[in-house]
Amino acid sequence: MARMQKTLQFPRQRGVITLRSLLLLFAGGLLLLVLVAAISVSFDRFRDYMTDQLRGHSRDGATAIGLSLSNAIDGRDPVAASSLIDAVFDSGRYLSVVYLDNNGEEIAGREASLKEIDVPDWFVSLADLPLPVGEAEVVRGWSRLGKVRVVSHPGRAYEDLWKVTVRTAAGTTLIAAAGLVGLFWTITRLLRPLRAVERQARALGRRDFRRRVDITSTRELNQVTHAMNQMADDLGQLFEGQAKLIQHLRKINNEDSVTGLASRRAFEQRLKVEVESEERAAPGVLLLIQLADFVLYNQTYGREEADRLLVRIAAAIDSFTRQHSDSFAGRLTGAGFGVFLPGVSRADGLIWSRNLVEELDGIYCDLSAPMEVSVHAGIAQAAGNRNVRDLMAAADEALRQAQAEASSACHAADTERHEHYNSETWRTIIEQSIRNNQLSLWLQPMVREGDGEVLFHQVFSRMKTTDGWIKASIYVPMAERFGMIPDIDRWVLEHSLSMLRAQPGIRLAMALGVVSVASDEFRQELLEKLATSGPERQRLQIGISEQAIHHHRVQVGLWVRALNRLQVPVIVDRFGVGGVPFSYLRNLRFQALRIDSSFIHNIDSHEDNRFYLESVTTIAHSRGVRVYVTGVEAESEYSALRGIGIDGAMGYHLGRPFEAGQGGRSQ
Template structure:
């Protein structure tokens, strides 16, 4: 809120360019007005002087004429002279007065028809100058001539000059302002670029640089800003690299890049055992018999090279099974958890992996009589079940592995662990397609709680599908929906229902998570975008989670999708953060508002110092970029208390609030 209020105040503040334009424009205006007033006043005085001089000259000329050239006692001659002078229309009064004050001859007219506005006449207020001259005959005084000047021409001249002064001042002022506007624009371009750069830094985007050159002072500012941006980017890159390194040390096997033993067990506990995250699946253990002999005969470097190739096979297997994850146990023993399908399906997939691993072993050690040592790959599969612990799950898979080893040949055995029997892969395809065709989807929601334990930041929605008259949680069917390419249809239905909820409850804040492959499925991103755009202002109350796996496998498509979603006003977060196994530096290229830590990092964090240090460091970097950090899967008070101490912004979990249904089950699903 503080950041938003500062932003609002900054947008209301006057810009430097506007301030300079106002100041300089006002100065130019004042100078032009002063110049116009001085010029107008000077011309006004000049006109008055000309009018007075003309009047005096006329009176003198008439007086001389009557004194010398014309008999002043001849009334007709005097009248003719006065008429000829008066007809020039330059005088209001022309008359000859005798020594008794009687008008011998004269003409007069009123002041009218000036061809200028009346207000200008009142404003200019020109005088009516009067000139007199004596009429003499010899030494005898006969009278005097009286002439009053007509200011009409003076008014017209003054009006024309005034118009010209105003017009020229306006034109000059407009040109000056325009030139000043362009000049300031060119001079301040680096400053605007620096402003955008500073704004980008405020959003923790260190990619912008200012290359525009201007005055020496501004060039120094742009250079300093670029240098600071470079330093901040290097600092962030160093922090991100450190965090990535810490993550690898704590969670990855340094040789193969697979999850370490502890990290795999931690995630398996969350995925297969905990109440909130539990879902059906199968554990696959594989082991290369004879690896110790190969290591002794071929040498450590060759053995390590073979392990790297084996790990690549495991990586490819995981990539082909949505939601799966793998880890290295010890030596040439690997573990893979496959969520979703029945153990029988997992056994089929396990045989495929065992065959791929066997091919790598043959490539390195040879085959038959030419083999350096005999390397045989075996596998064991065990399914999860209600009340089955991680230890029991490993024991069942290990028993199946030992049984496969007794057969001698490379194969994958299935444990008889008494686990629940799940639907097979094809059964899941049929059931999911049927549920989606009927739109038999029911939304449940769980609160995202702030650290004050009272504020609900938003409500995370989850989907449940009606499968064989039972509402099944998303944990159960989502991996199979990903496998069969149905996750896009599921996401479209969830987005539709979530937006409907926002329309029905104007005060609601809703969050949803998309599938990892939805960003690349045909037409799915476009349809989701269109739905969110059509929501208008409701989109601002929507949080959309993009799984980190999507950024791992579909980096370009996911980034483009996120940029387009941001234009709709929706808030974006990276979901299941930490399990994607990608560099933390991707944050600098994404316009996201939050990260959500995967529950595998949260489970037992009060007892795991390595995970706590990793999350604390990551939260510091995220907050430094203005990104909030949420957590998922908080199940105990001690976990929640620990997360608070390391700076988390909010979390979901059974300890903070269990999922609750949104309304009654849909009618379309109830008929199923």
């Protein structure tokens, strides 16, 4: 049997081309292609240059002879004209010099052939330089005597072109030969330690991509170390390429190609989660914006200027959303945009929206002058049982009311509808709740896909008011806006550590606010608290939103490394929102990703989001990073997630939040 296996394996391998030979053949072919391309480009450019020189020389010669026949001698005298042409022609710089009368009859002329050119005939045929003709009028006083037709001799041009071509080919061939020699030496050296590549493959199987082996003193070990480190770098680049590809696909499916804002489909998908999802549904304001007379602007200034205008408008809208926590925007139509502000009352939303409309109007007017343009907007409040369709219809109705005005305007719908707290009321409520300790710790289970075992509990706070418990998704955006979220995060951290000390078998995860992550003081304080705590800190996962990582990459990078040294797990929270490239996974050690709920809502009917989630899961697992999803509210969604390979899921369908100390009773 062993002999049969040997017969089947080794003889076949002898006939297979080696990797070194294949790379050399490919590189040689590529260099040959570069050689041909370089010679062709140089040949064509110099050929065009010589053609222009011949054209200019013919034109100048014709002009000079025409002026001589018109002024220096009598052009009506054939003998004198012939003598002049002979003198000019004998210089050897012309192929043909002919003096024609008004009837086209030749008065005098000389012609030569191309046989005396010291260039191979095949090159002459290949180059085939055009022979431009230069003409000039011959006049005497007010009488036209005829014209001179001159063709420059291309002999010198052919010779110069031949020399340039030969030198270019020789130089390029020399460089290509040196490159092949260098490539052969490099490939031979890099492919020598094949057994080390096998060891590196085993290390990669253990998901050890970042660790580099120290250089040893022996020659053999140095070769092994070099090969392993090279492989690690190559796989790191491969991961980065895959990440960029998946990010590009996500942009194609979820981002507007011109403005970079969310596409209409992605905006409506996320809006559904914010408005209709039981888990995240919270009061807020939807703002619809429309640039008036954009079609006329496009026709007047062109598509490029119209796109430039849209980019400027989108940048202003994006800056506006960054000032309001958890808000997001998208491009809905050609010149129509949508913005959602969670946790905002209609009165506050109307004030902020009018300020935004005023800013957009200034941008639009500056770029469209002297056209008379305007910006219209309509807002509607998301509250109660209003679904996305009703909310969009109400905002659209307000937009139509604003468009009835000649100038820029912003109108609000449903002025008689009960309004949520305004910003000052929110500020007072949050300050009193923090001061009077009217916060409560709530838990929601993250279950493992398959057996439903609880992996950990997500912790967050709820606020007790006279109207009852207020979910974090409602007041956290306002707390972020007022800069009070660090106080809430401190409260959650203290109570989470106390709970971990009291219950050794439980694991928790908490998500930090963007303002908290951006604060140097808070980051340092959190590290100090975790450092002084006991081993329970290893059972607390710290969640950092992807946008906070993107906007504070250096600070977060140092902070994550400090948390790693304390053996505190770190999770990327709200992964996928905002289109941030996730190449940071290559350099920072995160234990898990938590996919934003907007990708999970109705995933059973959203193939693009399912493909994106599958791709992200594959890449994350290749880095040893777990993938969790949130916002699972229906059995159909959970069924669609099965088979993707996620590590855990959370949502009202799998387990509703409950107050800590209530024994897991759902609320």
